Amino acid sequence: MADKIYSQYPPSLSPEQEEYLVQTVKNWTIEHGLCVRPSTAIVSEGANPNNVLATNAPVTLFPSPFPKSCFEQARSLQQVYNELYAAIASDEQWLETIMKELIEVDDFLANLWKIHQSVKEEGYVQDLSLGMFRSDYMLHTPADSPPALKQVEFNTISSSFGGLASLVAEMHTHLATFPTPEHPAAYPPHPLLGNSNDTSSIKSTGHPPHNAAIPTLTASLAAAHEAYGPSKSQAQLPTCILFLVQDTERNVFDQLALSTHLYKHHKIPSFRLPASKMLAYTSIPSKESNPSRPLIYTPPYSPSSQYEVTVVYFRALYTPTDYETPTSWAARHHLERSAAIKCPSVLLQLSGSKKVQQVLTARPPDTDHLKSFLPHHSEETLEGVRSTFAPQYSLSATNGADESEGIRLALDEKTAANHVLKPQREGGGNNIYRANIPPFLNSIPKEQWKQYILMELIHPPTEAKNTALRSDGQVASGDVISELGIFGTCLWKNSSGSTKPEILHNTEGGYLLRTKGKESDEGGVAAGFSSLDSLILYE
Ligand code: ADP
Numbered sequence: 001m002a003d004k005i006y007s008q009y010p011p012s013l014s015p016e017q018e019e020y021l022v023q024t025v026k027n028w029t030i031e032h033g034l035c036v037r038p039s040t041a042i043v044s045e046g047a048n049p050n051n052v053l054a055t056n057a058p059v060t061l062f063p064s065p066f067p068k069s070c071f072e073q074a075r076s077l078q079q080v081y082n083e084l085y086a087a088i089a090s091d092e093q094w095l096e097t098i099m100k101e102l103i104e105v106d107d108f109l110a111n112l113w114k115i116h117q118s119v120k121e122e123g124y125v126q127d128l129s130l131g132m133f134r135s136d137y138m139l140h141t142p143a144d145s146p147p148a149l150k151q152v153e154f155n156t157i158s159s160s161f162g163g164l165a166s167l168v169a170e171m172h173t174h175l176a177t178f179p180t181p182e183h184p185a186a187y188p189p190h191p192l193l194g195n196s197n198d199t200s201s202i203k204s205t206g207h208p209p210h211n212a213a214i215p216t217l218t219a220s221l222a223a224a225h226e227a228y229g230p231s232k233s234q235a236q237l238p239t240c241i242l243f244l245v246q247d248t249e250r251n252v253f254d255q256l257a258l259s260t261h262l263y264k265h266h267k268i269p270s271f272r273l274p275a276s277k278m279l280a281y282t283s284i285p286s287k288e289s290n291p292s293r294p295l296i297y298t299p300p301y302s303p304s305s306q307y308e309v310t311v312v313y314f315r316a317l318y319t320p321t322d323y324e325t326p327t328s329w330a331a332r333h334h335l336e337r338s339a340a341i342k343c344p345s346v347l348l349q350l351s352g353s354k355k356v357q358q359v360l361t362a363r364p365p366d367t368d369h370l371k372s373f374l375p376h377h378s379e380e381t382l383e384g385v386r387s388t389f390a391p392q393y394s395l396s397a398t399n400g401a402d403e404s405e406g407i408r409l410a411l412d413e414k415t416a417a418n419h420v421l422k423p424q425r426e427g428g429g430n431n432i433y434r435a436n437i438p439p440f441l442n443s444i445p446k447e448q449w450k451q452y453i454l455m456e457l458i459h460p461p462t463e464a465k466n467t468a469l470r471s472d473g474q475v476a477s478g479d480v481i482s483e484l485g486i487f488g489t490c491l492w493k494n495s496s497g498s499t500k501p502e503i504l505h506n507t508e509g510g511y512l513l514r515t516k517g518k519e520s521d522e523g524g525v526a527a528g529f530s531s532l533d534s535l536i537l538y539e
């Protein structure tokens with residue numbers, strides 16, 4: 001059934017139909033801000049003085065089919081996942097046992113841990129934390145079985161594309177329903193698109209479900225802003241949210257969709273500040289003058305105005321290349337010790353590491369981390385979360401054995417062929433796949449192996465196809481693989497001496513579908529591998 005759905009979709013296009021569809025997408029994207037700043041690989045610096053140009057984000061021409069039951073399962077698990085990661089980030093001791101061996105071999109994680117230690121010693125002045133999460137899945141379709149939902153990873157920092165993904169769903173809905181749903185001008189008849197007489201056995205929604213990522217994500221920023229309370233400065237200052245961005249950010253419009261909505265619907269001002277300017281334009285009063293350490297932002301273009309920052313939303317500083325200026329680590333430390341609510345705190349960022357995700361897959365009776373982090377949830381709910389785990393392995397030799405099962409699977413060519421090796425990094429382009437795993441491991445010192453985890457490959461439907469309009473205007477058609485992300489948010493409070501968070505706000509809402517050529521292992525849109533997509537749900 002699933003294969004039939006994918007093999008006969010999308011409907012084929014005549015050259016005239018494709019031209020109309022591409023032209024409509026080209027215009028719609030620019031008209032509605034479904035855009036990115038082009039990389040220099042697409043437009044040279046000389047042809048783009050002052051970086052004034054923008055182009056369409058890479059998008060698929062059609063929404064991709066996705067089983068309704070799996071989509072609903074992913075949505076139904078999100079609030080449990082939110083709570084799970086809030087609980088992990090609240091249990092410093094547990095995290096320390098996980099991080100200990102990584103810190104020995106990974107400077108990036110070691111520096112983050114040092115910042116946490118140093119702020120802890122001084123004393124944290126903010127007991128609230130905000131998580132804006134995205135749980136990523138692929139469909140796993142082993143032979144003769146119905147598709148099952150498997151988690152690729154859980155993101156706790158800079159979970160992007162909520163803004164643009166909402167627009168893609170709108171664009172595909174427009175294409176599927178203009179001028180009428182029965183006779184859309186852009187899409188030829190097809191049962192999945194709800195515009196064909198052949199309604200045979202497939203039940204579908206005909207157009208993508210509404211995508212609530214923008215209101216969901218901004219509502220969590222607004223909740224954190226409210227929870228911060230009034231200005232802590234001696235002479236009360238107006239408050240704001242700070243979007244911490246990369247110096248050379250190209251995915252600007254995704255972020256602006258959130259800040260614009262935040263102001264329009266919540267009347268909360270927000271400002272964008274590149275990470276390299278953080279120390280120059282924010283300050284914390286001395287301990288003597290104000291021990292509550294408010295973070296004060298002075299906009300460079302308005303030096304006479306000052307704002308107190310309630311929430312710092314990190315869209316930067318998640319990867320080692322973000323820390324290449326001499327002040328980056330000092331800036332991270334500066335933010336961590338301030339009274340602003342961090343989205344995320346250092347501990348929450350570390351909670352999202354691949355290592356934690358591997359450790360969580362341990363099943364009872366061996367260990368039951370899920371039960372200890374989520375004691376109030378039923379076994380059925382916990383089993384629902386476990387059902388989304390693909391097998392994952394540690395690469396450190398444990399319990400006195402010379403080799404762990406992970407090392408054995410990774411070094412044997414035959415078993416490596418069904419695995420991916422992941423370092424503790426975010427942002428795409430870091431993994432090592434299949435046959436490359438054994439030679440890679442053999443090329444580095446054995447003591448370094450423990451910084452990786454090994455994960456069994458998820459096998460998505462093989463017959464899926466789609467066409468994408470790339471940011472350079474090229475149209476590419478072929479076999480594709482899709483990855484679903486579900487957005488969720490959580491605001492919580494930690495009280496000293498307790499490892500249990502007090503949850504104040506816990507929501508699910510909005511999704512991202514990224515679709516890539518089948519030949520590509522990696523999945524990132526910003527890294528240039530994938531296109532933004534949306535869903536046609538089928539039963
Ligand atoms: P990153 O933090 O770099 O995004 P991910 O774990 O998401 O790390 O891996 C990057 C990409 O690699 C994913 O988007 C997906 O396309 C692919 N990938 C990761 N894990 C698996 C897996 N178990 N099976 C198949 N593909 C995977």
Ligand code: MG
Nearest residue numbers: 136153428523
């Ligand atoms: Mg990813």
